[in-house]
Amino acid sequence: MSEASAPLVKRDPEGTRRRILAAATEQFTSHGLAGARVDAIARAADTNERMLYYYYGSKEGLYVAVLEEMYADYASREAGLDLADLTPTAAITLLAQTIWTYVRENPGWLCLINNENLHQGRYVKGSGKVKQTISPVVEMLRATLARGVATGEFKRHVDALNFCVTLVGMSFYVVSSRFTLEEFLGRNFMEQSAQDSISNMQLGMVLAYLRAPSDPLDAS
Amino acid sequence: MSEASAPLVKRDPEGTRRRILAAATEQFTSHGLAGARVDAIARAADTNERMLYYYYGSKEGLYVAVLEEMYADYASREAGLDLADLTPTAAITLLAQTIWTYVRENPGWLCLINNENLHQGRYVKGSGKVKQTISPVVEMLRATLARGVATGEFKRHVDALNFCVTLVGMSFYVVSSRFTLEEFLGRNFMEQSAQDSISNMQLGMVLAYLRAPSDPLDAS
Amino acid sequence: MSEASAPLVKRDPEGTRRRILAAATEQFTSHGLAGARVDAIARAADTNERMLYYYYGSKEGLYVAVLEEMYADYASREAGLDLADLTPTAAITLLAQTIWTYVRENPGWLCLINNENLHQGRYVKGSGKVKQTISPVVEMLRATLARGVATGEFKRHVDALNFCVTLVGMSFYVVSSRFTLEEFLGRNFMEQSAQDSISNMQLGMVLAYLRAPSDPLDAS
Amino acid sequence: MSEASAPLVKRDPEGTRRRILAAATEQFTSHGLAGARVDAIARAADTNERMLYYYYGSKEGLYVAVLEEMYADYASREAGLDLADLTPTAAITLLAQTIWTYVRENPGWLCLINNENLHQGRYVKGSGKVKQTISPVVEMLRATLARGVATGEFKRHVDALNFCVTLVGMSFYVVSSRFTLEEFLGRNFMEQSAQDSISNMQLGMVLAYLRAPSDPLDAS
DNA sequence: TATGAATGAGCATTCATTCAT
DNA sequence: GATGAATGAATGCTCATTCAT
Numbered sequence: 001m002s003e004a005s006a007p008l009v010k011r012d013p014e015g016t017r018r019r020i021l022a023a024a025t026e027q028f029t030s031h032g033l034a035g036a037r038v039d040a041i042a043r044a045a046d047t048n049e050r051m052l053y054y055y056y057g058s059k060e061g062l063y064v065a066v067l068e069e070m071y072a073d074y075a076s077r078e079a080g081l082d083l084a085d086l087t088p089t090a091a092i093t094l095l096a097q098t099i100w101t102y103v104r105e106n107p108g109w110l111c112l113i114n115n116e117n118l119h120q121g122r123y124v125k126g127s128g129k130v131k132q133t134i135s136p137v138v139e140m141l142r143a144t145l146a147r148g149v150a151t152g153e154f155k156r157h158v159d160a161l162n163f164c165v166t167l168v169g170m171s172f173y174v175v176s177s178r179f180t181l182e183e184f185l186g187r188n189f190m191e192q193s194a195q196d197s198i199s200n201m202q203l204g205m206v207l208a209y210l211r212a213p214s215d216p217l218d219a220s
Numbered sequence: 221m222s223e224a225s226a227p228l229v230k231r232d233p234e235g236t237r238r239r240i241l242a243a244a245t246e247q248f249t250s251h252g253l254a255g256a257r258v259d260a261i262a263r264a265a266d267t268n269e270r271m272l273y274y275y276y277g278s279k280e281g282l283y284v285a286v287l288e289e290m291y292a293d294y295a296s297r298e299a300g301l302d303l304a305d306l307t308p309t310a311a312i313t314l315l316a317q318t319i320w321t322y323v324r325e326n327p328g329w330l331c332l333i334n335n336e337n338l339h340q341g342r343y344v345k346g347s348g349k350v351k352q353t354i355s356p357v358v359e360m361l362r363a364t365l366a367r368g369v370a371t372g373e374f375k376r377h378v379d380a381l382n383f384c385v386t387l388v389g390m391s392f393y394v395v396s397s398r399f400t401l402e403e404f405l406g407r408n409f410m411e412q413s414a415q416d417s418i419s420n421m422q423l424g425m426v427l428a429y430l431r432a433p434s435d436p437l438d439a440s
Numbered sequence: 441m442s443e444a445s446a447p448l449v450k451r452d453p454e455g456t457r458r459r460i461l462a463a464a465t466e467q468f469t470s471h472g473l474a475g476a477r478v479d480a481i482a483r484a485a486d487t488n489e490r491m492l493y494y495y496y497g498s499k500e501g502l503y504v505a506v507l508e509e510m511y512a513d514y515a516s517r518e519a520g521l522d523l524a525d526l527t528p529t530a531a532i533t534l535l536a537q538t539i540w541t542y543v544r545e546n547p548g549w550l551c552l553i554n555n556e557n558l559h560q561g562r563y564v565k566g567s568g569k570v571k572q573t574i575s576p577v578v579e580m581l582r583a584t585l586a587r588g589v590a591t592g593e594f595k596r597h598v599d600a601l602n603f604c605v606t607l608v609g610m611s612f613y614v615v616s617s618r619f620t621l622e623e624f625l626g627r628n629f630m631e632q633s634a635q636d637s638i639s640n641m642q643l644g645m646v647l648a649y650l651r652a653p654s655d656p657l658d659a660s
Numbered sequence: 661m662s663e664a665s666a667p668l669v670k671r672d673p674e675g676t677r678r679r680i681l682a683a684a685t686e687q688f689t690s691h692g693l694a695g696a697r698v699d700a701i702a703r704a705a706d707t708n709e710r711m712l713y714y715y716y717g718s719k720e721g722l723y724v725a726v727l728e729e730m731y732a733d734y735a736s737r738e739a740g741l742d743l744a745d746l747t748p749t750a751a752i753t754l755l756a757q758t759i760w761t762y763v764r765e766n767p768g769w770l771c772l773i774n775n776e777n778l779h780q781g782r783y784v785k786g787s788g789k790v791k792q793t794i795s796p797v798v799e800m801l802r803a804t805l806a807r808g809v810a811t812g813e814f815k816r817h818v819d820a821l822n823f824c825v826t827l828v829g830m831s832f833y834v835v836s837s838r839f840t841l842e843e844f845l846g847r848n849f850m851e852q853s854a855q856d857s858i859s860n861m862q863l864g865m866v867l868a869y870l871r872a873p874s875d876p877l878d879a880s
Numbered sequence: 881t882a883t884g885a886a887t888g889a890g891c892a893t894t895c896a897t898t899c900a901t
Numbered sequence: 902g903a904t905g906a907a908t909g910a911a912t913g914c915t916c917a918t919t920c921a922t
Contacts, residue, residue, distance in 0.1 A: 011899090011900060011901075011905090011906065011907085012906090013905075013906060013907095016906080016907085030338075031254065031338070032252055032254060032255070032335075032338055033255075034251065034252060034254040034255035035252070035253075035254035035255075035338075037890090037891080037892095038891080038892055038893085039890090039891085039892090047907080047908090048907075048908055048909075049892085049893080049908095050893090050894085050895095050907075050908060050909085051906080051907065051908085053892090053893065053894080054905095054906075054907080058892080058893080059892065059893090111337075111338055113397060113400055114334040114337075114338065114396065114397075115252075115334075115338070116399070116400055117331075117334075117396060117397050117398070117399045117400055118250075118251070118252055118255075118331055118334065118335070120399050121399030121400050121402070121403050124399075124400055124403050124404075125403055131403070131404075134404075135404070138405070158421065159417065159418075159421065161405055161407055162417060162418040162421050163421070165393070165394055165401060165405070165409075165418065166390050166394075166418065166421065166422055166425070168393065169389055169390050169391075169392065169393025169394055169397075170386050170389050170390055170393075171389075172389065172393045172397075173385070173388065173389025173390075173392045173393050173396075174385055174386075174389055176334065176337060176393075177333060177334075177337050177389075177392070178337070179336070179337045179339075179340050179341030179344075180333055180336055180337055180341050180344055181385060182341070183341050183344050183345055183351070184344075184351075184354070184355070185358065185381055185384075185385070187381055189385075197379065197382060198379075198382040198385065198386065201378065201379065201382050201383070201386065201429075202386055204429055204432075205386070205425045205426060205428070205429040206425060208425070208428040208429040208431075208432040209421075209424055209425040209428040209429070211428075211432070212424075212428040212431070212432060232881095233881070236881085236882090257915090257916080257917095258916080258917060258918085259915095259916090259917090267882085267883095268882075268883055268884080269883095269917085269918080270882075270883060270884085270918095270919085271881085271882070271883085273917090273918070273919080274881080274882080278917080278918080279917065279918090451884090451885065451886085451920085451921060451922075452885090453884075453885060453886095456885080456886085470778075471694065471778070472692055472694060472695070472775075472778055473695075474691065474692055474694040474695030475692070475693075475694030475695075475778075477911090477912075477913090478912075478913055478914080479911095479912085479913090487886080487887095488886075488887055488888070489887095489888095489913085489914080490886075490887060490888080490914090490915085490916095491885080491886065491887085492914095493913090493914065493915080494884095494885075494886080498913080498914080499913065499914090551777075551778055553837060553840055554774040554777075554778065554836065554837075555692075555774075555778070556839070556840055557771075557774075557836060557837050557838070557839045557840055558690075558691070558692055558695075558771055558774065558775070560839050561839030561840050561842070561843050564839075564840055564843050564844075565843055571843070571844075574844075575844070578845070598861065599857065599858075599861065601845055601847055602857060602858040602861050603861070605833070605834055605841060605845070605849075605858065606830050606834075606858065606861065606862055606865070608833065609829055609830050609831075609832065609833030609834055609837075610826050610829050610830055610833075611829075612829065612833045612837075613825070613828065613829025613830075613832045613833050614825055614826075614829055616774065616777060616833075617773060617774075617777050617829075617832075618777070619776070619777045619780045619781030619784075620773055620776055620777055620781050620784055621825060622781070623781050623784050623785055623791070624784075624791075624794070624795070625798065625821055625824075625825070627821055629825075637819065637822060638819075638822040638825065638826065641818065641819065641822050641823070641826065641869075642826055644869055644872075645826070645865040645866060645868070645869040646865060648865070648868040648869040648871075648872040649861075649864055649865040649868040649869070651868075651872070652864075652868040652871070652872060672902095673902065676902085676903090697894090697895080697896095698895080698896060698897085699894095699895090699896090707903085707904095708903080708904055708905080709896085709897080709904095710897095710898085710903075710904060710905085711902085711903065711904085713896090713897070713898080714902080714903080718896080718897080719896065719897090882922100883921100883922085884920105884921095884922090885919100885920080885921080885922100886918105886919080886920070886921095887917105887918085887919075887920090888916100888917105888918095889915105889916085889917095889918105890914105890915085890916070890917100891913105891914075891915065891916075892912105892913100892914090892915100893911105893912080893913090893914100894910105894911085894912070894913095895909100895910080895911070895912080896908105896909105896910095896911100897907105897908085897909095897910105898906100898907080898908080899905105899906080899907070899908090900904100900905095900906080900907095901903100901904085901905090901906100
């Protein structure tokens with residue numbers, strides 16, 4: 001009795017919220033928005049369906065909350081990246097590796113993005129919170145590329161947006177489509193060795209491009 | 221026979237089949253497997269739900285049929301590609317452009333592949349017909365890369381599978397994730413100019429890599 | 441086998457429709473729109489909830505169908521009334537009795553109208569079909585009143601609409617509010633003798649008014 | 661004590677009770693018992709659902725409280741009516757006008773009565789408090805009618821209960837069914853002029869009946 | 881081959897209510 | 902007295918599928 005703040009018995013609003021969000025993340029990444037079942041989420045969160053509506057209003061509201069949390073997590077990871085102290089080459093290398101690591105460790109993230117694009121981005125468009133989580137990576141990349149040109153390490157001006165999108169796409173696709181790729185090509189890109197091999201090659205492409213003298217033949 | 225082909229021809233088995241498949245393709249690419257509605261497919265195919273079951277057995281059976289048709293279409297397109305008569309550089313260029321064109325013109329294809337990977341490739345694994353449509357592109361690519369090394373145009377040996385997957389991934393991601401990309405980066409990658417710009421850069425990367433002398437620093 | 445058109449086993453679309461409508465009428469008159477339960481209607485109709493949606497689209501669609509049928513039934517009853525061959529007094533008497541008989545025999549009808557007014561007439565407004573069932577009774581009444589004035593039986597011009605509404609209201613309220621009336625006044629107006637007594641008085645009022653010389657004191 | 665009446669007074673039990681009852685009245689008259697929502701009542705009362713249960717036990721308990729308050733209000737109004745000092749004709753006229761005024765000004769009252777009759781008077785039967793609020797109006801009416809006969813103003817003996825019910829019914833129906841009446845007859849009985857017109861006619865009927873010599877033909 | 885009718889299980893959501901503080 | 906958190910049982914409705922003709 002003197003320990004009023006004793007081990008919480010049942011009342012745990014923050015915990016309930018969190019458990020629902022975690023369960024929802026798992027279900028939405030596994031089955032998509034349409035395929036996820038509200039009662040499965042509630043059961044996995046060890047609560048009842050009503051609480052889900054109590055905290056998130058609707059299935060779609062919960063889906064948006066999952067999106068928001070994932071984008072926030074992604075942005076906070078990137079924000080911890082500091083490329084300014086590295087040589088341009090090392091910076092690009094670190095960036096490429098960071099992206100690969102994130103993609104490898106968060107395959108559910110890819111599913112969510114794919115699902116969101118299936119819906120034509122309807123929900124990220126609707127969420128003000130998601131839009132606010134602007135990633136600093138493009139700006140960091142732009143600065144790094146400029147530094148590289150300044151030091152002479154990089155031989156050409158490159159559009160940072162295009163560069164960034166391509167860098168992400170190379171790893172994104174490999175992991176996102178790993179099941180169909182394995183079925184058709186017979187290679188399991190979730191194996192560390194396979195990932196090392198292809199990511200090395202991709203890094204080689206990127207650096208080779210930056211270092212190669214601008215050559216009209218390239219675009220031919 | 222003279223009576224069979226009587227005036228009121230409502231029976232058109234092949235047409236009904238085809239219309240169902242077309243409608244199903246549209247619905248599955250737009251809403252995914254879970255999100256697609258059987259009655260919406262039947263209505264769009266101008267028939268009734270029962271025929272759908274008559275021809276394809278189940279919703280999943282119809283989904284597999286859509287997958288099979290799309291893979292067959294993709295394979296037949298690639299089969300028409302002849303890289304042997306071109307210089308290695310021109311061959312790689314043509315291949316890259318062909319992939320970009322296909323991806324651009326078949327965004328629904330990407331949705332279907334994403335959806336199939338959401339399901340961990342369950343349905344391509346189950347379909348014998350899909351597995352038979354082995355694409356010749358990797359083999360062609362392997363030969364081309366070898367030719368390039370032989371002629372001295374290309375300076376290094378490259379794993380054809382890794383190369384192919386990366387080539388596809390670069391365009392796939394850009395188009396597949398165009399909605400979220402536009403929301404976050406403000407660039408619409410469905411515009412021709414944006415696609416030209418990024419695909420040119422990507423081709424530059426690929427060629428730069430093949431031409432650059434193998435350098436231990438790259439992998440660092 | 442030769443008796444293909446043998447006793448219908450289960451397929452009976454018209455019967456299913458009718459049974460649903462009948463069950464819905466009972467439920468809506470007993471519990472109102474909000475209080476009626478879709479599954480109770482389906483069970484009472486000896487079918488399943490799905491058929492209800494198959495034929496009527498929604499609970500509200502079914503409610504409107506019930507309203508439409510009731511109004512159509514009411515109008516068809518009134519259409520069978522022929523007042524032209526009777527003396528004006530006899531015609532008014534018959535009309536009053538007809539209304540009382542209808543009200544007595546269709547208490548559910550009153551519930552439905554009360555419920556519809558609770559919803560501010562939203563559904564009759566929405567139903568084109570209901571609006572088309574125009575009752576001829578007001579026109580018949582107007583003619584009868586004019587005849588009475590012409591023959592000298594009735595001493596004054598009366599607004600037919602006001603007259604009709606009052607005539608209906610007198611019986612409507614007595615039957616519609618019979619439960620609260622019994623509770624507070626201790627008289628059960630569903631008993632034949634009670635109804636005879638009050639309806640006779642009401643008829644007396646109506647006829648006395650028509651026969652009485654127009655007198656400014658009345659309105660004082 | 662000096663602390664109990666401290667600045668921040670959030671506790672207002674009587675106010676909370678009253679606000680809940682007011683909000684409930686509005687909701688029950690607008691949507692009926694089944695259609696009213698507990699959380700909507702709590703929100704409108706600017707409190708939470710729990711208080712509603714604290715004070716009234718259940719939704720039905722609250723509904724009964726609303727009924728009781730309305731009946732009490734109605735009875736207190738009637739109790740203020742004094743017909744004894746008027747001539748019988750003036751007394752009947754005043755009574756008729758009083759009823760019309762009350763009905764016009766309390767359309768929610770009619771909804772509540774209709775709803776209660778939909779439930780077959782279950783809740784008025786259950787409430788001892790409601791039953792105690794016996795209206796004096798019938799007794800006053802009986803006396804007035806007797807006075808009228810005594811003075812010779814009224815020519816016949818009339819059952820006071822039947823008379824009273826008919827008097828109420830004439831106005832009740834017109835206002836209670838105003839929405840369906842407007843839809844079918846095109847006249848809006850909430851307009852003052854329409855109400856004046858019909859209520860004048862009704863008063864004419866009532867007085868004509870009382871003044872007319874009892875005539876066996878009336879009941880024919 | 882084609883189709884309207886029928887179905888049961890499941891869907892997201894809301895209900896009135898109670899618990900714990 | 903007052904409140905946010907929690908709940909189980911519905912509720913209206915939709916799903917993919919099958920039956921009977």
